[in-house]
Amino acid sequence: MLSFLSISIAVVVAVSTVPTLAANCTDALTPKYAFPSVAQGYSAQLVATGLTKPRSILFDKNGHLLVVQQGDGVVSIKFNDNNGCISSSQVSRVINSQELNHGLALSTDGQTLFASSTEAAYSWPFDPASGNVSGKNKTIVSGMSNGDHTTRTLQLSQKQNLTLVISRGSDSNIDMATLNVSSGHSQIKSFVMDSVRRNSFDFNKDGSLLGWGLRNSVGVAEEPLTGGIYSVENSADDIQRDGKDIHTDNPGEEMNFHGYLNGTKVAQQGANYGYPTCFAAWNVDDIPNKGDLKVGDQFVSGTQNSTINDTFCASQRVSPRLTFQAHMAPLDLKFNASGTEAWIPFHGSW
Numbered sequence: 556m557l558s559f560l561s562i563s564i565a566v567v568v569a570v571s572t573v574p575t576l577a578a579n580c581t582d583a584l585t586p587k588y589a590f591p592s593v594a595q596g597y598s599a600q601l602v603a604t605g606l607t608k609p610r611s612i613l614f615d616k617n618g619h620l621l622v623v624q625q626g627d628g629v630v631s632i633k634f635n636d637n638n639g640c641i642s643s644s645q646v647s648r649v650i651n652s653q654e655l656n657h658g659l660a661l662s663t664d665g666q667t668l669f670a671s672s673t674e675a676a677y678s679w680p681f682d683p684a685s686g687n688v689s690g691k692n693k694t695i696v697s698g699m700s701n702g703d704h705t706t707r708t709l710q711l712s713q714k715q716n717l718t719l720v721i722s723r724g725s726d727s728n729i730d731m732a733t734l735n736v737s738s739g740h741s742q743i744k745s746f747v748m749d750s751v752r753r754n755s756f757d758f759n760k761d762g763s764l765l766g767w768g769l770r771n772s773v774g775v776a777e778e779p780l781t782g783g784i785y786s787v788e789n790s791a792d793d794i795q796r797d798g799k800d801i802h803t804d805n806p807g808e809e810m811n812f813h814g815y816l817n818g819t820k821v822a823q824q825g826a827n828y829g830y831p832t833c834f835a836a837w838n839v840d841d842i843p844n845k846g847d848l849k850v851g852d853q854f855v856s857g858t859q860n861s862t863i864n865d866t867f868c869a870s871q872r873v874s875p876r877l878t879f880q881a882h883m884a885p886l887d888l889k890f891n892a893s894g895t896e897a898w899i900p901f902h903g904s905w
């Protein structure tokens with residue numbers, strides 16, 4: 556379950572030795588909500604307001620903050636930095652498009668901007684000096700339309716040149732079309748672009764499959780040292796087992812590993828991660844006929860039979876690397892530069 560209505564951006568920065576910066580910022584924006592409490596070693600400041608459904612943010616090489624606003628397009632924000640006190644000086648229009656709804660990425664050289672609609676991923680030539688696009692859009696990947704989960708997260712590899720990873724969600728809470736790999740539903744794929752010829756991929760037919768059976772993996776990240784691709788998944792609502800409603804504390808939300816983009820294949824790459832047949836257990840004691848299930852093990856939703864059962868789920872479907880409480884709704888995933896720590900924002904749902 557996801558809907559995201561927010562009009563402000565708070566930037567949280569990790570600092571190890573500096574005391575809390577926000578306390579010294581007399582001209583900082585004051586949130587209308589309770590100020591977030593932050594763990595030791597972090598400080599937070601509200602840096603922009605008045606935005607329309609901001610969904611993804613990233614900095615270009617010159618420190619412009621690019622923001623994709625759902626149903627609106629992309630804006631760029633320039634900041635004044637007064638001894639660590641950040642204030643926004645200027646919000647500029649970059650792209651006007653009601654189609655754009657979530658995905659945002661920049662090429663490693665900072666000169667191509669990517670953004671996505673439900674149907675397609677687009678690119679624009681980008682000028683880091685002005686923080687603006689400098690030409691028309693090209694459609695890189697198309698054919699992604701479906702209902703319900705309509706965001707198309709974009710992750711541009713920092714390790715493999717011109718490789719774009721796209722996550723596409725399911726068409727409904729329990730989308731049976733997902734069982735057909737050719738449907739393209741509930742999948743993460745990568746596309747290797749060619750800077751010379753015109754790129755024009757069909758999501759369903761082209762690209763490499765990194766994983767399927769992924770209900771709505773909104774957060775995707777590349778681990779910076781190994782280049783491993785990870786995602787975080789929003790799992791299903793209304794799950795029952797043997798006629799018992801177990802949806803409050805099941806299934807768990809997931810963090811999954813999908814292998815590498817460099818050509819070296821691991822077992823998980825392109826594998827099926829379970830949905831809509833198998834789900835990760837969170838509150839095991841709530842699951843009738845739980846057998847040997849442990850937190851994170853895949854179990855059948857509904858009633859087991861001679862072909863589709865927990866043994867099948869355990870052997871034929873990939874379990875998450877990490878399992879989170881049901882309905883926490885992870886939205887993104889970012890690694891630190893040494894790949895030893897990652898941050899996940901949880902939207903919350905039920």
Ligand SMILES: *[C@@H]1O[C@H](CO)[C@@H](O)[C@H](O)[C@H]1NC(C)=O
Pocket residue numbers: 573574575576579638639
């Ligand atoms: C914030 O103010 C305190 C007290 O004036 C000072 O000791 C500290 O260095 C200041 N922090 C920054 C980051 O300027």
Ligand SMILES: *[C@@H]1O[C@H](CO)[C@@H](O)[C@H](O)[C@H]1NC(C)=O
Pocket residue numbers: 647648649650687688689690
């Ligand atoms: C950025 O470029 C777009 C497209 O050329 C243009 O419409 C817009 O006005 C530019 N924004 C700024 C701040 O110059």
Ligand SMILES: *[C@@H]1O[C@H](CO)[C@@H](O)[C@H](O)[C@H]1NC(C)=O
Pocket residue numbers: 650651652654655672677691692
């Ligand atoms: C891409 O460009 C075409 C042609 O100018 C325009 O009709 C379309 O709205 C643009 N799409 C986006 C997402 O900006």
Ligand SMILES: *[C@@H]1O[C@H](CO)[C@@H](O)[C@H](O)[C@H]1NC(C)=O
Pocket residue numbers: 715716
């Ligand atoms: C990636 O592109 C850069 C710049 O064009 C080039 O120097 C480098 O060799 C490329 N790396 C690979 C693995 O192709």
Ligand SMILES: *[C@@H]1O[C@H](CO)[C@@H](O)[C@H](O)[C@H]1NC(C)=O
Pocket residue numbers: 735736737738
């Ligand atoms: C699987 O999906 C493809 C693409 O939509 C479709 O052409 C095909 O008929 C589907 N197969 C089944 C068995 O539904």
Ligand SMILES: *[C@@H]1O[C@H](CO)[C@@H](O)[C@H](O)[C@H]1NC(C)=O
Pocket residue numbers: 780781782815817818819
């Ligand atoms: C791909 O990356 C993995 C993890 O970093 C590494 O073990 C493997 O050797 C790499 N393969 C190639 C072909 O570079």
Ligand SMILES: *[C@@H]1O[C@H](CO)[C@@H](O)[C@H](O)[C@H]1NC(C)=O
Pocket residue numbers: 860861862863864865866867
């Ligand atoms: C579970 O399903 C598998 C096939 O997926 C089958 O081999 C096995 O016998 C089933 N187990 C039970 C207890 O029915």
Ligand SMILES: *[C@@H]1O[C@H](CO)[C@@H](O)[C@H](O)[C@H]1NC(C)=O
Pocket residue numbers: 857858859860861862863
């Ligand atoms: C087992 O369950 C699956 C899904 O719940 C169903 O598609 C399949 O027809 C069932 N098989 C048998 C033998 O009942």
Ligand SMILES: *[C@@H]1O[C@H](CO)[C@@H](O)[C@H](O)[C@H]1NC(C)=O
Pocket residue numbers: 891892893894895896
């Ligand atoms: C990554 O996180 C670890 C654990 O908190 C920390 O020790 C390390 O300094 C961080 N590395 C970078 C480059 O931020």
